[in-house]
Amino acid sequence: MQTFSENLVAASLFKLQQNRDFGIFYDPEKGGVDFLLNTIMGDIIPIGVGIGAKNTKQVKKAISRYNSDYGIIVSNRSSRIQKEDNIISIPISTFSFM
Incomplete structure (x- = not known):
């Protein structure tokens, strides 16, 4: 299920990229964000994708490493978009409609 979720997010990002000007990359760090x-x-x-209780550790580490203002977690751990500190959590079902 994890691989399916990552592929769904990747496909959605590439679709969004057609109308927006941004680049999509993989994190070169071992154990980094997706x-x-x-x-x-x-x-x-930074964007992390997970099934179940996705840990914020990877995203927080990437926010620090890349001096980012915020990061995003896409998972099925919540049913609505939430923001806690500098991490935005988006349900995978919501993200798939973007």
């Missing part, structure tokens, strides 16, 4: 978005302003947005 995706990195590079915005037109040069900001890096």
Whole structure:
């Protein structure tokens, strides 16, 4: 299920990229986040994808490493979009409609 979720998020990001100007990359760090978005302003947005209780540790580490303002977790752990500190959690079902 994890691989399916990552593929769904990747497909959604590539679809969004057609109408937005940002780059999509994989985190080169071992144990890093699943995706990195590079915005037109040069900001890096780390994205972690998970099933179940996704740990925020990877995203927080990437926020620090890339000096990001915030990170995103896409998972099935909540039923609504939430923001806690500098991490935005998005339900995978919601993300799939973007």
